Amino acid sequence: MSTIAVTEAKPVEGPRPDASAGDGVEKLIDVRGLAKTFRIGFFRKKVEAVRGVSFDVRRGEIFGFLGPNGAGKTTTIKMLTGLISPTGGEAFLFGQRVPSPEARQRIGFLPENPYVYPFLTPREFVELCGRLSGVRGSALRSRTMEVLTKVGIAYAADRQVRRLSKGMLQRTGLAAALVADPEMLILDEPMSGLDPVGRKEVRDLIYAERDAGRTIFFSTHILSDVETMCDRVTILRQGEVVVSGSIRALLRGDVVRTDITLAGASPELRASLVDLGFTLVERAEVVVVEVVGEARVSEALRLALDGGARVLELLPRRETLEDLFLQRAL
Ligand SMILES: Nc1ncnc2c1ncn2[C@@H]1O[C@H](COP(=O)(O)OP(=O)(O)O)[C@@H](O)[C@H]1O
Ligand SMILES: [Mg+2]
Numbered sequence: 001m002s003t004i005a006v007t008e009a010k011p012v013e014g015p016r017p018d019a020s021a022g023d024g025v026e027k028l029i030d031v032r033g034l035a036k037t038f039r040i041g042f043f044r045k046k047v048e049a050v051r052g053v054s055f056d057v058r059r060g061e062i063f064g065f066l067g068p069n070g071a072g073k074t075t076t077i078k079m080l081t082g083l084i085s086p087t088g089g090e091a092f093l094f095g096q097r098v099p100s101p102e103a104r105q106r107i108g109f110l111p112e113n114p115y116v117y118p119f120l121t122p123r124e125f126v127e128l129c130g131r132l133s134g135v136r137g138s139a140l141r142s143r144t145m146e147v148l149t150k151v152g153i154a155y156a157a158d159r160q161v162r163r164l165s166k167g168m169l170q171r172t173g174l175a176a177a178l179v180a181d182p183e184m185l186i187l188d189e190p191m192s193g194l195d196p197v198g199r200k201e202v203r204d205l206i207y208a209e210r211d212a213g214r215t216i217f218f219s220t221h222i223l224s225d226v227e228t229m230c231d232r233v234t235i236l237r238q239g240e241v242v243v244s245g246s247i248r249a250l251l252r253g254d255v256v257r258t259d260i261t262l263a264g265a266s267p268e269l270r271a272s273l274v275d276l277g278f279t280l281v282e283r284a285e286v287v288v289v290e291v292v293g294e295a296r297v298s299e300a301l302r303l304a305l306d307g308g309a310r311v312l313e314l315l316p317r318r319e320t321l322e323d324l325f326l327q328r329a330l
Helices: 002-009 073-080 122-132 137-150 166-178 196-211 267-275 294-306 321-329
Strands: 027-040 045-058 062-066 088-093 107-110 184-188 215-220 232-237 240-246 255-263 279-283 286-291 310-318
Touching: 027 073, 027 215, 045 062, 045 073, 045 088, 045 215, 045 232, 045 240, 062 073, 062 196, 073 088, 073 184, 073 215, 107 166, 122 137, 122 166, 137 166, 166 184, 166 196, 184 196, 196 215, 232 321, 240 321, 255 294, 267 279, 267 294, 286 294, 294 310
Parallel strands: 062 215, 062 232, 107 184, 184 215
Antiparallel strands: 027 045, 027 088, 232 240, 255 286, 255 310, 279 286
16 A cells, blocks of 8 residues: 555654564554653743653553553653654654554554543444544444443443443443454553442453453553553653563562561560561551561561460561552652
8 A cells, every 4th residue: 555655765763663572572562762841831831741761562462551640641642642742752653653643543542531522422422433443334333332332331322421420431432442443452541430340340341352362551540450450561750660561570479578467465575576676557456567578477476476465367468569669769
């Protein structure tokens, strides 16, 4: 097609994106030193929303793009989807420099606050999105019902959008992202506005879409929701990457602390535990001894039992993404 000729005719600026990650894995997103500075107000004050961010997303994976509110996630996603342009660095979608309308056709995008025309119904809105992506006729009708069912709002397919809850709007947006059967989903905070059941349903949907062969890139500010879901993550803070890598390499499952819950710990016992360097947390009727290092667990236990306390619970704590983030963000 002519698009190929156009791409080849373009002058090559800097190194061409290598669409493989070295071991034959294809990079569907490749972001290199991406930056965005906004200028706001009369004095054109600088807001450095994204400050030299690099990461890549490989075919077939679930990739978590994490960080607290204001970290720069949505700004990065807007640059990837061509809604705003970078002020520095570069980004590639399917090997094409953004903004690339052609690459954009291959993704399903759920914006952070999906704008859905209030007087349309979910069915009409999803059909409209499908038609804009080139789906037509009976395929459009059946595909629309299929995705509305998949996201769990088929029962409200013909209600006006202005009468839907935030969670139902979020589901309508997800259905719209799926309707054209994209190779990759880019979801900006797909779990926001949903209750715990809704969040679980979105998690299950993400797994199912990955199993169906789609690549998933999603952002969230809730770290604890995602560490079990993602193959790889990048965590941003104030526009910069603070943690990046595969979950398996980042969280090796090491015990970082053991919490021993004691009842009936006398003031003398508490004092000697503190003297030996253990941290005590007082909770109502009990005291929790936080033991760092597996080597000291027996020592704390012996002291507690000899001191006449009862051991109610012994809980090994493994490192979480949140721990990692807090360590590196300080
Ligand atoms: N259009 C804009 N003009 C000025 N500042 C912006 C604009 N969009 C985002 N920002 C600022 O950029 C930073 C990153 O925002 P955002 O990308 O929305 O973060 P996140 O999605 O991680 O919560 C914030 O400080 C935000 O206030
Ligand atoms: Mg955001």
